[in-house]
Amino acid sequence: MAETVSSPEKPNRRLDPEDAQLALARVQEQLRRHALVEYLVHQQEEGDERGPLVEGLMHRQHEQELRSLVNDLHPADIAFILESLPKEERQLIWQMVQSEFDADVLLEVADWVRQSLIETMDRADLVAATENMEADEIADLVANLPPDVIAEVQKGLTVKERAQLIEAMGYPEDSVGGIMDFEMVRVRDDVSLEVVLRYLRRQPELPDHTDQIFVVDRTDRLLGVLSLSTLLVNDPDSMVRDVMSTDYLTLNPHDTDAEAAGAFERYDLVSAPVVDDRGRLIGRVTIADVVDVIREDSDEQALSRAGMQEEDIFAPVLRALRNRAPWLLLNLCTASTAAFVASRFEDTVSHIVVLAFLMSIVAGIGGNSGNQTMTLIIRALAVGRVTNQNAWQLVKREFLVTLLVGLAGSFVAGLFAWWISSSIPIALVMIAAMIGNMLIGALVGVMVPMVRARFGKDPAIGSSVLLTFATDSLGFFLFLGLATLFLV
Amino acid sequence: MAETVSSPEKPNRRLDPEDAQLALARVQEQLRRHALVEYLVHQQEEGDERGPLVEGLMHRQHEQELRSLVNDLHPADIAFILESLPKEERQLIWQMVQSEFDADVLLEVADWVRQSLIETMDRADLVAATENMEADEIADLVANLPPDVIAEVQKGLTVKERAQLIEAMGYPEDSVGGIMDFEMVRVRDDVSLEVVLRYLRRQPELPDHTDQIFVVDRTDRLLGVLSLSTLLVNDPDSMVRDVMSTDYLTLNPHDTDAEAAGAFERYDLVSAPVVDDRGRLIGRVTIADVVDVIREDSDEQALSRAGMQEEDIFAPVLRALRNRAPWLLLNLCTASTAAFVASRFEDTVSHIVVLAFLMSIVAGIGGNSGNQTMTLIIRALAVGRVTNQNAWQLVKREFLVTLLVGLAGSFVAGLFAWWISSSIPIALVMIAAMIGNMLIGALVGVMVPMVRARFGKDPAIGSSVLLTFATDSLGFFLFLGLATLFLV
Incomplete structure (x- = not known):
């Protein structure tokens, strides 16, 4: 088993959609063989006592190959493969996915696939997958989760997270409030960059897509933004307020996601602060969400022109x-x-x-x-x-x-x-x-x-x-x- | 003139597509008045000697209002306004845009508008606008520039930039090579993060959309990537090679831009390195280019379904x-x-x-x-x-x-x-x-x-x-x- 442990010699996990497509073809091939074995064994079931034994052996082999094929992929690629399989095969593969990927894959898959995955998970699995999610991520899944799981997960949240969850659930899906997240770095304007650098060094990691950190006052009112680029090229003794930018776009949680997408496109943004009517920073929208919005809008348009909605190509x-x-x-x-x-x-x-x-x-x-x-x-x-x-x-x-x-x-x-x-x-x-x-x-x-x-x-x-x-x-x-x- | 100088009291330049739309309506209103004055003066031209004087006064007033309206906007918003006007009015407004914005606006406007803007510029203006562009940006404009301007601009390039220009011009428009840029930060793997931080501090600024810097060897072969997040949260005494990531996506310059867009979407990337067949780092693609690709593809699809290409709504x-x-x-x-x-x-x-x-x-x-x-x-x-x-x-x-x-x-x-x-x-x-x-x-x-x-x-x-x-x-x-x- 030593060679499966991550080591400097281990080749990179390549991120490549084409690899994912090849993996899909191989998964389908394996599934076909799997079904064939089942069929053959079933045919000779009565006459031959070795049937179940052979079947068991072959199955284990196929299963192991499938497992390593799938779990070697990026969660987004696993999601792609699940979306590309008919329901029964999808659920078979889903059970082979390591539970550490469960949360990421559930968040990545399309809405019309998620339900069929959640169906196969028991309560403990579901709670394990969701309890470490951010409040905005849980909000995206709430519609698909059984009520007792939601209750259980809510118990594990801090007061602040629970407030965020309620806030995120309060906005329509196609609003800025519906796509924003709550993870971001805030600093005061009266400290030096050196203090900011030391503060960042104490974090285990920065939130995804952090290209700027937000400068707020005591009451969380947004005063400016400090891009990582500014932070890195300036003298650490500079004060935040002297180098921060005050030319920036702010979004309102009630803006539509299409408006946000238009602004990201026009000004080439990576992230944008969301402020409420009183100017207080309440969240952040990132380019990853915006790219999804753009793609979904374009898909929806193409489908609605033919008079359809998004459809699982393997739906009944x-x-x-x-x-x-x-x-x-x-x-x-x-x-x-x-x-x-x-x-x-x-x-x-x-x-x-x-x-x-x-x-x-x-x-x-x-x-x-x-x-x-x-x-x-x-x-x-x-x-x-x-x-x-x-x-x-x-x-x-x-x-x-x-x-x-x-x-x-x-x-x-x-x-x-x-x-x-x-x-x-x-x-x-x-x-x-x-x-x-x-x-x-x-x-x-x-x-x-x-x-x-x-x-x-x-x-x-x-x-x-x-x-x-x-x-x-x-x-x-x-x-x-x-x-x-x-x-x- | 004092109040036009940027000062701490100056309100932020708000980035907001809705503001740009309001500005467009006001520009159109001013242009209409402008035309009306011309018409009225023309009507009474012979009988009244004050005609030219009034005309001159009114024109100057309108012009000043238009100038301040337009030049107060982000270059992307100026581009939007120019795209939304018929050719003559577009050219009138373009002449009022401050020359410091020329380069950015030229790069922002749609292909079908650029030619009509360049027509109105003399050689010196064009050289001034293009000479400070990056090689990949010049390559995007080459089709629209007169040959003598290209020759003049090429003279001002370094040997390396000229090589980059030739390289960028060699790839089809819809390939990764056609959308990549050459600005990026490279470091070696045998230095400490402290050295990297000091190196960055010596730069005037980081290239736009720098979310990671690239780790290369002596021959420019890509060894890994170092995200700014990793750089900021780790101990400055760590070595680059110990904290860099080796799980990353690389693009080939001959990949299509649609393939790159698919990869950015799936893996939520902000930038990706472009390497040649020998594994050497030659460029970088950023999310800003990818978002444009996604939007253009979706527009093209909608238009091609109706049997059209992109059309200037004010074209002859x-x-x-x-x-x-x-x-x-x-x-x-x-x-x-x-x-x-x-x-x-x-x-x-x-x-x-x-x-x-x-x-x-x-x-x-x-x-x-x-x-x-x-x-x-x-x-x-x-x-x-x-x-x-x-x-x-x-x-x-x-x-x-x-x-x-x-x-x-x-x-x-x-x-x-x-x-x-x-x-x-x-x-x-x-x-x-x-x-x-x-x-x-x-x-x-x-x-x-x-x-x-x-x-x-x-x-x-x-x-x-x-x-x-x-x-x-x-x-x-x-x-x-x-x-x-x-x-x-």
């Missing part, structure tokens, strides 16, 4: 159904409404059947063109680039661009219509309807996000359903209406 | 046309092909006109359902969750989910078809075609990204056009084909 099929069906039903309703609108022109279509094949082109291009406009407007709104002064300019520009693209595109569409119908009037109706529907797309693409943003809603959500609804129904109406007026 | 209309038209023309082609497929069933449709209104529902739902599958698969591929072992499982699951959603959804659609056509056979054809087309959507949604990923291409790009093409054309074919077989 019924849960996936619940996730996806509502959006499809909504789309079915809008498509049916559009079909109903078109069916009002049954006489026209039965006279000129080719209209039936051209009308979906008109509807589709209007939707695609409107989607381009909407994507741009949503982005401009997201970064705060749209103001009262320039909103009108933007709208005018979008209409002009759409009109020009429409002129070019509808000419091509008109040629197609002429080719398929051998009728110039039909081609002209096609051109007019297509330009008209693209302008409808531009109008909806501009208005819906702007109106939603004006009322404080997320401009992205639901916009695309409304857009498709408008360009489908009105596209059909415009095209078949014009055809009825001029062709029949 | 013709440039916007070039950006948007190709995608719309491509969609026009696929929609026309689908229409052509449908038109082969003209006889059937002229017999049963209601098919014309139902066929777009079949096509639309297939596309939406396939889009859900594709979104999930693209995400699973992006995080490396799809392996040879589980690919088949994922495919089976997607088909099962789609089949179940299809059964439920097509029942509703069948009811609608029955209501609108009063024909049970039509409703049955509708149900069969819809389930079939949803399965086609699932097949394309799974296969296209997986095949693209297998050949090392970005699974997201172009997938949605192919999906719509398949579900439209095959949807029409399936529905009208079944109708021709069973109803005519």
Whole structure:
């Protein structure tokens, strides 16, 4: 066993997502063999007495390999592997993870995986994993923990930690209060850097992502920040108040996490102090939380555009159904409404059947063109680039661009219509309807996000359903209406 | 002028994106007034001799207000304001920015804005702005700078900096080499922390985002990393080699920036060393660059889904046309092909006109359902969750989910078809075609990204056009084909 002890000769634990992916493939391979052995042994179970023995041997071997594979990884990589396995295999692997990693892995895994891990742990394991967590970390897990475990863990907290836990639980998940932590270094402004250095040397370690320490007065009011860089390059005899910076960003616990992320991005921050309305330092947000917020927001956007929420790719099929069906039903309703609108022109279509094949082109291009406009407007709104002064300019520009693209595109569409119908009037109706529907797309693409943003809603959500609804129904109406007026 | 000098009484420069947004609104307001004065003076130019005088006075006042508004901001906020203005106003404001901020603002602004700023600067300004930049920063600007300025700036570089510039220019923009910088602190492993602390104290400042310093040997081979936290909490008499960490992530300059971003996210890094194939330290990537990469990737994805590239919302209309038209023309082609497929069933449709209104529902739902599958698969591929072992499982699951959603959804659609056509056979054809087309959507949604990923291409790009093409054309074919077989 000597070689498993950490020693100078031991190779580094490499941090590398690609290694984690290779480890995942090997874990899956081992699990497959494991299942195969079980199957074979099960097959010959009755005839052969050595069955259970062989099975036991093989199992132990597989298990040992899996154990060493998994426990050699960084907790974030263990979390990745657990997220990438179906529930039963995930729980099998989770039981092989050394308990010292339990806390870190539980904090790393995605929300939709955590519950399935906690299910397999008994009360003692859970208490052991959570009792050394920080208050803000416990707050993140509270939703998943059984009440008796929470009670037990709370007993072990100091009065201050319990107050922090209650505070952290009081903020919404997507607020600065929901992502802040309480670990930070505070110093007074009337001491020298030498005193600060000696104070730091007495700590076992600094909180993760400490790039600056906070200068506060007796009542915890924030007076300035002292970056480690400033601390290290200045004369130790300098006083904190003479070298600290007073140009800094502060966050309010009620700010949204997206606002915090925007500020971190713009000013390239690693950490930022959170102060309450009276200017008192109550917490700290770090770049690690912010990167998670940015990634989650981007994932959420991609998923919500397809009408879904985050989904465990190995969740039971019924849960996936619940996730996806509502959006499809909504789309079915809008498509049916559009079909109903078109069916009002049954006489026209039965006279000129080719209209039936051209009308979906008109509807589709209007939707695609409107989607381009909407994507741009949503982005401009997201970064705060749209103001009262320039909103009108933007709208005018979008209409002009759409009109020009429409002129070019509808000419091509008109040629197609002429080719398929051998009728110039039909081609002209096609051109007019297509330009008209693209302008409808531009109008909806501009208005819906702007109106939603004006009322404080997320401009992205639901916009695309409304857009498709408008360009489908009105596209059909415009095209078949014009055809009825001029062709029949 | 005394009050503009930085003094202890001067209020902090607040870093706050909301302040920058307010400043933007005020800048726009001032610009509007400025334009109004010009217009009024122009109107009465001939009749009134005081015209030019009033104009001059008003202009100076507006200009002074604008100047102090803008120059009071963080360079990143100045960049935000410049990005949010049309070209002429942008250039007007840019001329008011103090030259000491020029370099920072040029580095902060988006690519599509930089060119319009550089256009307004003369050679001396440009040389002054760039000559104090780091080699990696100059490399980022090279594409936008006139050749004579580059030559001039190169003359001012040391031999080492010139080598770094050439190295930085040699890597693609989206590689680790393209985002790394060369500023970092290196120490040897055979010195004490006290020596390191004294060495740091001799620096004017540490490079931005220094959370660790790098331990190298005589030939610059990386031996370990020493976090500032370790440096600060340990006894100054400890030797570097005894406290440095050897568990760390290294990047290769040829890794993609997306791989680096994935690693930073997973391991919560602030900086990471870049080493060449021989293990020698050549650069460093920081979280600030990584956050930009994450944000740009997410923006690019959102835009490319709508068939666009990053666009200046105030760019000339013709440039916007070039950006948007190709995608719309491509969609026009696929929609026309689908229409052509449908038109082969003209006889059937002229017999049963209601098919014309139902066929777009079949096509639309297939596309939406396939889009859900594709979104999930693209995400699973992006995080490396799809392996040879589980690919088949994922495919089976997607088909099962789609089949179940299809059964439920097509029942509703069948009811609608029955209501609108009063024909049970039509409703049955509708149900069969819809389930079939949803399965086609699932097949394309799974296969296209997986095949693209297998050949090392970005699974997201172009997938949605192919999906719509398949579900439209095959949807029409399936529905009208079944109708021709069973109803005519």
